[in-house]
Amino acid sequence: MGVDDKNISYRIYLVAxxxxxxxxxxxxxxxNIQWVEGDYYRKLAxxxxxxxxxxxxxxxxxxxxxxxxxxxxxxNYEIRFDAVAPKTEVFEKNVKxxxxxxxxxxxxxxxxxxxxxxxxxxxxxxxxxIGRKLGYTSxxxxxxxxxxNLGAYKGGIIIEQETVREHPIGKxxxxxxxxxxxxxxxxxxxxxxxxxxxxxxxxxxxKILKQKIAKGQWKPIRxxxxxxxxxxxxVISTIDVYIQDIAHHALLKQLESYEADHGSVVVxxxxxxxxxxxxxxxxxxxxxxxxxxxxAVAESHEPGSTYKLAGLMALLDDKKVDTSAIYxxxxxVITYFGKKVEDSHxxxxxxxxxxxxxxxxxxxxxxQAVYNAYKENPSQFVNHLNNxxxxxxxxxxxxxxxxxxxxxxxxxSWSKIxxxxxxxxxxxxxxPMQTLAFYNAVANDGEMVKPQFVSExxxxxxxxxxxxxxxxNPKICSKETIVKLKAVLANVVKKGTGSKLFSKDxxxxxxxxxxxxxxxxxxxxxxxxxxxxxxxxxxxxxxxxCIVVVHKPNTALNNYYGADVAGPVFKRIAQKIFTDAPSTxxxxxxxxxxxxxxxxxxxxxxxxxxxxxVVPNLKGMSGMDAVALLGNLGMKVKVVGxxxxxxxxxxxxxxxxxxxxILLELS
Numbered sequence: 191m192g193v194d195d196k197n198i199s200y201r202i203y204l205v206a207x208x209x210x211x212x213x214x215x216x217x218x219x220x221x222n223i224q225w226v227e228g229d230y231y232r233k234l235a236x237x238x239x240x241x242x243x244x245x246x247x248x249x250x251x252x253x254x255x256x257x258x259x260x261x262x263x264x265x266n267y268e269i270r271f272d273a274v275a276p277k278t279e280v281f282e283k284n285v286k287x288x289x290x291x292x293x294x295x296x297x298x299x300x301x302x303x304x305x306x307x308x309x310x311x312x313x314x315x316x317x318x319x320i321g322r323k324l325g326y327t328s329x330x331x332x333x334x335x336x337x338x339n340l341g342a343y344k345g346g347i348i349i350e351q352e353t354v355r356e357h358p359i360g361k362x363x364x365x366x367x368x369x370x371x372x373x374x375x376x377x378x379x380x381x382x383x384x385x386x387x388x389x390x391x392x393x394x395x396x397k398i399l400k401q402k403i404a405k406g407q408w409k410p411i412r413x414x415x416x417x418x419x420x421x422x423x424x425v426i427s428t429i430d431v432y433i434q435d436i437a438h439h440a441l442l443k444q445l446e447s448y449e450a451d452h453g454s455v456v457v458x459x460x461x462x463x464x465x466x467x468x469x470x471x472x473x474x475x476x477x478x479x480x481x482x483x484x485x486a487v488a489e490s491h492e493p494g495s496t497y498k499l500a501g502l503m504a505l506l507d508d509k510k511v512d513t514s515a516i517y518x519x520x521x522x523v524i525t526y527f528g529k530k531v532e533d534s535h536x537x538x539x540x541x542x543x544x545x546x547x548x549x550x551x552x553x554x555x556x557x558q559a560v561y562n563a564y565k566e567n568p569s570q571f572v573n574h575l576n577n578x579x580x581x582x583x584x585x586x587x588x589x590x591x592x593x594x595x596x597x598x599x600x601x602x603s604w605s606k607i608x609x610x611x612x613x614x615x616x617x618x619x620x621x622p623m624q625t626l627a628f629y630n631a632v633a634n635d636g637e638m639v640k641p642q643f644v645s646e647x648x649x650x651x652x653x654x655x656x657x658x659x660x661x662x663n664p665k666i667c668s669k670e671t672i673v674k675l676k677a678v679l680a681n682v683v684k685k686g687t688g689s690k691l692f693s694k695d696x697x698x699x700x701x702x703x704x705x706x707x708x709x710x711x712x713x714x715x716x717x718x719x720x721x722x723x724x725x726x727x728x729x730x731x732x733x734x735x736c737i738v739v740v741h742k743p744n745t746a747l748n749n750y751y752g753a754d755v756a757g758p759v760f761k762r763i764a765q766k767i768f769t770d771a772p773s774t775x776x777x778x779x780x781x782x783x784x785x786x787x788x789x790x791x792x793x794x795x796x797x798x799x800x801x802x803x804v805v806p807n808l809k810g811m812s813g814m815d816a817v818a819l820l821g822n823l824g825m826k827v828k829v830v831g832x833x834x835x836x837x838x839x840x841x842x843x844x845x846x847x848x849x850x851x852i853l854l855e856l857s
Contacts, residue, residue, distance in 0.1 A: 489592055
């Protein structure tokens with residue numbers, strides 16, 4: 191018995207010792223946490239429960255040259271309710287009036303909101319959703335409703351804001367205006383004005399401190415921001431919405447008519463290089479067209495006959511030949527080193543001048559002229575192309591410019607056919623924008639200017655930065671050469687391949703182009719045609735230059751020549767800008783009186799002349815006249831709607847009270 195008691199005592203001592211050791215260990219650990227590692231754990235706890243969240247700054251707006259809004263940031267608000275925050279007496283006092291107010295804005299019944307708010311309070315919901323994707327007007331109203339007007343602590347209102355980028359004119363010019371898509375928080379689209387001028391548009395983000403609550407949700411600690419966001423600057427683009435609309439729909443109509451794969455059009459102001467319109471449309475699987483790739487800027491390909499202008503410019507500038515020089519088209523076929531150069535016109539054009547060869551776009555004529563002049567020294571010809579800037583990018587402000595290519599005699603790929611092939615636009619690569627800049631230099635009397643998409647950066651009415659005209663080449667060739675080139679470009683439209691586009695109402699000058707793209711590669715992607723027209727208008731005093739390129743028109747429907755596929759788009763743009771513009775002709779019979787107008791004026795005048803002591807009967811009177819009449823009586827007027835007066839808040843015959851307010855409802 192004594193032995194058993196002794197064993198029990200040992201066990202009790204052992205357990206007590208174990209408990210004592212555990213207690214000492216806990217004490218040491220608590221002491222260590224509190225005093226040794228206290229700062230670390232307090233910081234960790236704060237980081238896990240309180241955190242700064244970024245408030246994205248509102249981006250600046252992008253405007254067109256005529257002041258239309260192309261891109262803007264719209265604030266969206268999400269409002270939630272911390273049902274635990276208000277005291278019971280405050281909640282009960284305001285819940286009914288709050289429910290009534292919410293019903294007027296959010297479209298549900300007052301009883302619905304009252305039930306939901308009470309349920310949220312009963313469940314101690316600290317993050318009950320009131321409404322999301324709310325506009326500023328709705329947000330401002332809700333913020334002032336009973337209970338919520340007491341703020342975050344007393345009223346329990348939680349306000350969260352985000353900004354959404356909107357394009358008011360829709361998809362038109364979307365690839366040039368630009369848009370940002372995100373994936374895992376990172377931008378995956380880096381083109382257009384949005385991206386190129388992001389340092390001005392983006393502004394500076396703000397910060398708001400939030401505390402973690404139940405179910406992993408966060409709520410603002412204060413109803414003011416730690417750091418307020420700073421809005422970005424506005425960007426004024428060179429785009430003209432009127433011209434943009436014309437260009438977009440002219441291109442779209444032609445793409446649909448020819449069931450083409452894709453196309454682009456650019457309109458540029460000759461003197462400044464300002465891009466007034468740019469449209470890039472690609473065909474979807476369902477046959478519709480939309481802005482996909484910025485083809486005008488990015489797509490570098492063999493241009494075909496529009497490149498002949500460069501060869502003709504070199505020939506004239508070097509005085510190798512004159513436009514009157516005669517060449518034999520050799521029945522429309524000429525062979526160089528086993529490779530045929532053919533004219534589109536079967537049988538050729540006989541013996542014609544170099545100018546006429548350019549006007550009818552004869553491959554055989556232009557190739558003979560260039561090859562005969564430069565075969566002994568091809569570097570002389572290529573150096574001209576390099577000096578014209580055809581071998582380098584324009585340095586556009588927006589990202590993604592295609593790389594042009596001009597074969598050099600020092601290249602390993604240079605061959606005997608390189609020179610003749612370059613003469614009619616093959617073996618070289620160039621983008622539509624680069625081609626347009628070259629033609630624009632001719633229209634601009636030899637001065638090559640850089641295409642620009644933005645004219646200035648503004649903060650409200652204050653100009654932050656202005657983009658002046660940038661000259662790439664002050665004199666691309668001699669004045670004598672420019673005069674001759676302008677003459678043949680005008681004749682292309684008057685009596686050449688573009689004669690179908692000629693109009694006696696307005697003048698145009700330019701060059702057609704029909705290129706075989708991917709020729710010799712049918713086994714891979716298949717050869718197709720790219721139809722183009724590039725030029726300027728008016729021909730005698732150019733204001734705008736324009737290029738149209740249509741890729742892969744359906745040859746089974748009509749034809750694929752540049753004059754027929756791309757040319758009509760060019761003509762439509764010129765026609766709409768100059769022919770459909772408001773007339774400045776003198777208006778005849780301007781002083782002729784119209785009986786109905788005279789009667790209306792007499793009725794109004796007679797009422798004004800009377801010393802009114804009572805409110806007149808305004809029904810049926812135009813809103814403008816009614817406002818003027820009441821103003822003369824010393825009354826204040828509020829107007830709802832437009833048109834003629836349908837109702838008036840003060841009835842006819844009532845005594846006039848000076849400074850009294852009358853409400854007019856117009857039909």
